[in-house]
Amino acid sequence: MSGEKSTEVQPEQAPEPGQPGTEVMQEEREESRFSVALREIMSGSAVLSVLSVLMALVVGGILIALTDPRVQEASGYFFSRPVDTFSAIWDAVAGAYTALFNGSIYNFRREGFDNGIRALLETLTQATPLIAAGLGVAVGFRAGLFNIGGRGQMLMAAAAAGWVAFALDMPFGIHLVIALLAGMAAGAVWAGIAGFLKAKTGANEVITTIMLNYVAFYFLYWMLSTPGWLQAPGSNNPKTPGMKETAVLPKLFGDRYSLHLGFLLVIVATIFVWWLLNRSSLGFKFRAVGLNPSAARVAGINVDRMAIYVMLIAGALVGMAGVFQVLGPVTTGFSAGIDAGIGFDAITVALLGRSRPWGVFAAGLLFGAFKAGGFTMQASQGIPIDIVLVVQSMIVLFIAAPPLVRAIFRLPKPDPTTRRPKNIQGKKAVVTK
Amino acid sequence: MSVQATTPSSAPITLERTVVKSWKAPIFFGIFALVALLAFGVFGREGFSTFRLSTSYDLIQIPDISLPTRATGWIIGILLLALTALSAWIVNQGRKTPLWLTIVFGVLFMVGFLTWTSAGSLLPVPGLLIGAVSLSVPLIFGAMSGVISERSGVINIAIEGQLLAGAFTSAMVASITRQPLLGLVAAMIAGVLVSFILAAFAIKYVVDQIIVGVVLNVLVTGLTGFLYSQVLQENAALLNSPPRFERIPIPGLVSIPIIGPVLFNQTIIVYVMYITVAVVAYALFRTRWGLRTRSVGEHPTAADTVGIKVNMTRFINVSIGGAIAGFGGAYFTLGSVGSFTKEMTAGAGFIALAAVIFGRWDPIRAMLAGLLFGFATNLQSVLGIIGSPLPSEFLLMLPYIVTIFAVAGFVGQSRAPAADGKPYIKA
Numbered sequence: 132m133s134g135e136k137s138t139e140v141q142p143e144q145a146p147e148p149g150q151p152g153t154e155v156m157q158e159e160r161e162e163s164r165f166s167v168a169l170r171e172i173m174s175g176s177a178v179l180s181v182l183s184v185l186m187a188l189v190v191g192g193i194l195i196a197l198t199d200p201r202v203q204e205a206s207g208y209f210f211s212r213p214v215d216t217f218s219a220i221w222d223a224v225a226g227a228y229t230a231l232f233n234g235s236i237y238n239f240r241r242e243g244f245d246n247g248i249r250a251l252l253e254t255l256t257q258a259t260p261l262i263a264a265g266l267g268v269a270v271g272f273r274a275g276l277f278n279i280g281g282r283g284q285m286l287m288a289a290a291a292a293g294w295v296a297f298a299l300d301m302p303f304g305i306h307l308v309i310a311l312l313a314g315m316a317a318g319a320v321w322a323g324i325a326g327f328l329k330a331k332t333g334a335n336e337v338i339t340t341i342m343l344n345y346v347a348f349y350f351l352y353w354m355l356s357t358p359g360w361l362q363a364p365g366s367n368n369p370k371t372p373g374m375k376e377t378a379v380l381p382k383l384f385g386d387r388y389s390l391h392l393g394f395l396l397v398i399v400a401t402i403f404v405w406w407l408l409n410r411s412s413l414g415f416k417f418r419a420v421g422l423n424p425s426a427a428r429v430a431g432i433n434v435d436r437m438a439i440y441v442m443l444i445a446g447a448l449v450g451m452a453g454v455f456q457v458l459g460p461v462t463t464g465f466s467a468g469i470d471a472g473i474g475f476d477a478i479t480v481a482l483l484g485r486s487r488p489w490g491v492f493a494a495g496l497l498f499g500a501f502k503a504g505g506f507t508m509q510a511s512q513g514i515p516i517d518i519v520l521v522v523q524s525m526i527v528l529f530i531a532a533p534p535l536v537r538a539i540f541r542l543p544k545p546d547p548t549t550r551r552p553k554n555i556q557g558k559k560a561v562v563t564k
Numbered sequence: 565m566s567v568q569a570t571t572p573s574s575a576p577i578t579l580e581r582t583v584v585k586s587w588k589a590p591i592f593f594g595i596f597a598l599v600a601l602l603a604f605g606v607f608g609r610e611g612f613s614t615f616r617l618s619t620s621y622d623l624i625q626i627p628d629i630s631l632p633t634r635a636t637g638w639i640i641g642i643l644l645l646a647l648t649a650l651s652a653w654i655v656n657q658g659r660k661t662p663l664w665l666t667i668v669f670g671v672l673f674m675v676g677f678l679t680w681t682s683a684g685s686l687l688p689v690p691g692l693l694i695g696a697v698s699l700s701v702p703l704i705f706g707a708m709s710g711v712i713s714e715r716s717g718v719i720n721i722a723i724e725g726q727l728l729a730g731a732f733t734s735a736m737v738a739s740i741t742r743q744p745l746l747g748l749v750a751a752m753i754a755g756v757l758v759s760f761i762l763a764a765f766a767i768k769y770v771v772d773q774i775i776v777g778v779v780l781n782v783l784v785t786g787l788t789g790f791l792y793s794q795v796l797q798e799n800a801a802l803l804n805s806p807p808r809f810e811r812i813p814i815p816g817l818v819s820i821p822i823i824g825p826v827l828f829n830q831t832i833i834v835y836v837m838y839i840t841v842a843v844v845a846y847a848l849f850r851t852r853w854g855l856r857t858r859s860v861g862e863h864p865t866a867a868d869t870v871g872i873k874v875n876m877t878r879f880i881n882v883s884i885g886g887a888i889a890g891f892g893g894a895y896f897t898l899g900s901v902g903s904f905t906k907e908m909t910a911g912a913g914f915i916a917l918a919a920v921i922f923g924r925w926d927p928i929r930a931m932l933a934g935l936l937f938g939f940a941t942n943l944q945s946v947l948g949i950i951g952s953p954l955p956s957e958f959l960l961m962l963p964y965i966v967t968i969f970a971v972a973g974f975v976g977q978s979r980a981p982a983a984d985g986k987p988y989i990k991a
Contacts, residue, residue, distance in 0.1 A: 194787075198794040277774055334971040335980075337721075337774065338921050341914050342964040342971075353957035478778055515793035517906075520786025524779045528761075531776070532769035 176485070179533050182540060184497070187525035191518055192224040199223035227514050234507025235500035245387070250503065252390040256460055258499025259393045260452035260473050265480030265491040266404050267322075267448030272486040273408060274441040275421035280325060280340025281474025283347030284318040284446045288453030289469045290351050291317035293371050294361060296378035296458060306377040311396075311454050318450015319443045321347060326442025330435035336442070344474070352467045363464060374462040380455070393455040397492075400448060405488040407444070417441055449477065482527045498523060589661040590652040592969070596673055597644035604637030604676045609683040616688045617822055626821055633683040640676035644669065663929070670936075685950045692939075692946045693826040697834070698900060700938025702727055702909070704837055705892020706916025707923065707930040708844050709885035713759070714925055715848060716881035717861040717983040721777025722762050724913025725784035726886050729754040730893025732788040735904035736796065738806035744898050747806055748833075748891060755890020756883050758784060763882040767875050770987040781913070789906045796904060804903050809833060833895045840888060845927040857881055861981035864988040874988045889913075918967045925981060937963040 196202050202223055205215040233240060238250045264281050271278035278284075292314030301309060325343060328334040354360040355369035363372035380391040408414040419427040420437045428434050456469050480498055484490030505519040529536050537544065613633045617626040647669050651661045678687060706723040713720040730751035738747025762780055766773040796804040809831035817828040848854040856877055859867040864874045897904050915937050923930030944959040 194790065198791065200798075279778070328968070328972050332972040334968070335921065338918055338971050339968055342918060342967045345911070345964040346961050346968075349957040349961045353955055356957075357955075475778075475782065479782060482775055482779070515790050517786045517789030517793065520782055521790060522786075524783035524786060527779045528765065528776070528783070531771040531779070532765055534769055535765075 176533075178542070179536055180483075180530060182536050183526050183529035186529055186536070186539070187522045188228070190525050191522040192228070194518060194521065195227050195514060196220045196223050226512050227508055227518075230508040230511045230514075231501070231504035233504070233511075235504030249388060250507075252384065252388045253503040254496065254500040255394050256389045256391070256499075257502040258495045259391075259397050259459070260455045261476055261480050261498050261502075262397045262492055262495030263393075263400060263455065264449045264452035264473050264477030265484060265495050266400055266488065267318075267445040267450075267452070268477045268481035269484060269486040269488070269491045270404060270408070270417070270448065271441055271445045272481055273414075273421050274417040274437060275424065276326075276329070276438060276441055276445070277337050278322065278325075278340055278442070278445050278449070279337055279475075279478065280322060280343050281449045281452075281477045282470045282472075283340070283344040283474070284321045284449040285453035285456065285470040285474050286347045286351045286467070287321040288314035288318035288450030289457045289465060290354060290361060292454040293374065293457045293465060296374040297372050297464075300375070301377060303377045306375065307380065307458070310378045310458060311451070314454035314457075315447040315450040318448075318453060319446040322442040322446025322449065323439060326439040329438045329442070336438075348467060355467055368466075370466045371464040373464050374458060378458060379462045380458045389460045391455075391459050393459055396451070397495075400451065401488050401492045404448070404491075408488065413440065449474065452477070476523075479523055479527050483530060586660070587652075587655060589666070590648055590655055593644070593648040593651050593661075593669055596669070597641065597648045600637070600644050600673055600676050601641030604680040605634065605641040608634035608637040609680060610634055611684040613679045613682045613684075614686040615678075615682075616686055617690070619688075619690050619825065628686070631679055633679055636679045637676060640672055640679070643672055644676070647672070667932070674939075681947060681954065682950055687950060688946070690822065690825060692942060693822070695942035695946065696935065696939035697826055697830070698938070699941050700934045701834055701837055701895045701899065702892045702912045703916045703919055703934035703937055704841065704931050705895070706889050706913050707919040707934050708840055708927060709755075709759075709889035709892070710917055710920035711848070711885075711923075711925055711927050711930055712844065712857070712888070713878075713882045713885035714920060714984050715861045715981055716857045716878045717864060717981060717986065717988070718763070718766055718878050718882050719773040719777065719985040720759075720762070720882070720885055721774055721917060722758055722780040722784075722913075723889050723916045724909055724911065725777075725781040726755040726758045726889035727893035727896070727909045727913050727916075728781075728784050728788055728907070729758045730890030731896040731908055732791070732893075732904050733890070734894035735806045735897035736803055738898060739803050742807055744807050744809050747898055748894050751890040751894035752887040753890070755886040755888070755893065757886070758890070759882045759886025762886075763879045766882075766987065767878055770989065773985050773987075785907060788904075792904060792906050800903070806897055806903065808902050809898055831895075831899050833891070833899045836891070840891075841927055841931045848927060858981070861983055864983050864986075868988075868990065874990075878988075889916075915963070918964075918971075921980075922967055922970045924979070936966070940966075 199219065202216065202219040205212075205219040209216050234250055235254045236251055238247045241247050241249070264285065267284070268278050268281060292310045295310040295313045296306070299306070299309075321343060322340070325334075325336045325339040328339050329336045351361075352369060355362055355371065358364070361371045362368075363370055380393050382388065383390045383392060383394065406414075408418065416427070416432045416437055417440075419430065419432055420434050420441075424434050427437075452473055453470065456471065456473070457465050476498060480494045481491055483494035483497070484492070501519045501523060505516040508514050508518075509516045536542070611633050612630050613636070615629045615631070617629060647665065651665055651669075654661055654665075706727055709723055709726060710720045733754035734744075734747035734751035737750035738744045741747070758780060761783075762773070762776050765771045765776040792804075811829050811831055812835075814828040814835075818824045820828070848857065856867070856872050860872060860874050860877045867877075868874050893909065896908050901908065916934065919930050919933035919937060922933040922936075940959070940963040943962075944956050947954075947959060948956045
């Protein structure tokens with residue numbers, strides 16, 4: 132170990148390539164560099180992430196196989212004809228994951244490229260709100276705030292954007308922008324309540340955001356079932372009228388595909404969050420507060436005010452997801468379940484993306500693929516879409532505990548000197564000295 | 565002080581006592597008292613409000629009470645103002661507003677509200693209370709789970725998952741064996757399994773506890789939802805029709821007016837709940853286990869120094885918590901509903917978490933908070949039947965708004981155990 136360790140430190144001190152040095156040394160370094168590189172790859176987060184996804188898919192496969200009626204039937208006479216059992220398992224699992232692929236990446240069962248590619252575009256459509264909300268949660272994480280209130284923020288944003296979209300008359304373009312801004316503002320205000328309470332009274336944001344979810348739900352439900360607010364005129368159902376054409380997010384590739392302008396907006400949002408966290412002074416303050424609030428306070432950062440700012444930005448991003456829900460693929464009006472669990476999925480997306488903007492983007496795409504494929508799997512194979520929840524949560528659990536994955540696959544431990552802190556929130560562990 | 569320090573031979577040194585007066589409680593009381601006086605008294609509704617206090621099954625029959633709505637509103641408003649003055653006087657004396665005063669204030673306000681809302685109609689009080697207890701049972705079990713594990717320093721957001729796992733397993737096992745008691749045992753095992761994952765990841769792999777909890781909730785929701793659609797629904801007669809527990813009236817106690825039928829004509833799960841709360845409250849503050857638990861949650865380093873195995877204690881506590889929450893989850897299937905449905909806990913675990921914080925990590929207060937939330941939820945459905953001037957959605961919001969107020973300082977600074985949520989790494 133110690134020999135390897137010294138070679139790892141060497142590259143920093145070693146002369147640049149091309150500078151004088153003995154041939155033997157050079158060769159030795161090349162070799163050690165290769166092993167270092169291999170070690171870094173094998174112990175790095177990319178391999179861990181891939182392995183986590185694989186393991187979660189295996190667990191999902193086991194569940195599918197165990198509950199498949201044909202597998203159960205064949206296992207009844209396992210000892211007389213074991214092949215039947217294995218082929219039934221293979222049929223069940225392969226059928227499920229093929230359907231997942233067909234529904235999320237490219238559908239080989241359909242004829243022609245324009246039909247097959249619809250699956251991928253569906254994935255991107257599903258991923259759009261997940262990424263937006265995931266970014267919101269991630270910004271909170273980086274500042275040490277746990278925003279579980281995605282649901283409430285989305286509902287309030289949907290209410291505001293929906294009202295602007297169906298009640299007001301404006302020219303094309305402006306209408307959409309106003310609706311989007313109204314939604315983001317509503318999300319920001321709703322999250323800002325939690326931020327304000329955190330700053331002024333120290334109220335735990337986990338609790339306040341959970342409670343605000345329920346308040347938002349019942350408030351929206353009341354608005355939906357009260358004539359004159361959000362309820363469609365002449366109807367008794369708790370549902371809004373359809374959105375006006377001028378406010379709907381335009382489709383990117385024509386009406387055949389569901390992908391809408393929101394996907395481009397989400398890319399812009401990802402770039403913005405990347406800039407905010409990595410390049411702006413406000414983002415630096417956020418991260419400082421997230422890593423060590425006491426040190427940040429000593430350095431002159433107003434920790435309380437940062438809590439409000441973070442929640443406002445997080446709420447606006449999550450609110451964006453709410454706007455996409457009402458002005459995106461389905462524009463015929465919405466009811467109180469419009470959030471579709473995205474507020475909670477966003478937490479897992481942010482965790483999987485390790486709260487890095489592009490990581491969140493990738494994680495959102497993955498979960499969008501699971502969602503799009505899950506529907507196909509349910510329709511064609513009769514496998515409940517809940518399996519997607521199991522696989523998603525397994526992925527996050529495995530990714531959150533690298534030592535577990537390493538122990539299962541007997542991977543080398545990473546070099547402790549370059550290891551990033553494991554805690555995503557940057558909470559301090561109590562360490563005895 | 566410095567003068568006294570230089571003259572040690574003079575009179576005995578008296579220590580200065582800093583008294584922090586928190587006026588939050590009297591201010592909040594005052595606001596609510598004014599609201600009551602204005603809404604129920606000054607702008608009150610005319611007519612009579614009738615309270616039905618006993619059902620036809622009760623041994624001792626109490627006649628219905630009929631109150632003049634507006635006059636009652638006036639009286640209650642004035643009483644609430646008096647209580648506010650009392651609270652202000654107590655705070656001025658440098659003491660804290662006692663819990664009993666808050667409870668009396670809350671109950672009086674609720675009586676005033678009920679009188680106002682049921683003007684000209686009849687309010688069935690026993691039905692209101694029985695439903696409230698029934699709704700708060702899983703909340704209280706969940707809150708006990710939260711108290712035990714958070715007192716030892718592990719944040720338990722996975723209460724929802726533990727309840728759901730308990731509900732699912734108990735339904736399945738009780739259906740197959742036709743033995744509800746075996747269902748209870750299975751529910752506890754399921755709860756322990758969920759908390760085992762929480763403990764393993766939070767303590768052994770030092771993953772952030774809130775993250776593990778949130779993910780576990782998703783995992784259990786997905787798993788039970790998947791198995792429900794794939795297995796239970798296919799064969800509901802065999803797998804999802806558990807026998808329910810019968811109500812067991814406790815002789816003597818059940819004939820107490822009003823409270824008797826509410827508290828002492830319940831299933832065995834509810835009686836176990838009373839015992840659990842009492843045992844947890846006693847054990848946490850009066851036994852060696854409780855002292856160790858609290859020390860591990862407040863200052864793990866110190867606890868380790870005197871030889872307490874910190875992580876072992878946490879592991880055990882989280883497991884006990886899981887068993888209790890799993891038991892509470894069984895109430896959904898074996899006590900109230902009678903079969904498992906997808907996501908049937910419907911956020912009860914999160915409300916239980918709120919009850920833990922509202923109850924300041926104290927078993928008795930957490931139980932009271934659980935009862936309050938159950939009452940508010942049931943109030944909405946009862947008032948929906950008799951018709952209320954207030955939309956039912958706003959009543960449904962009430963417990964959550966109250967919790968926000970509570971966390972924001974109405975119940976004083978609700979302070980978590982010092983090492984709550986922080987993993988302990990022995991170096």
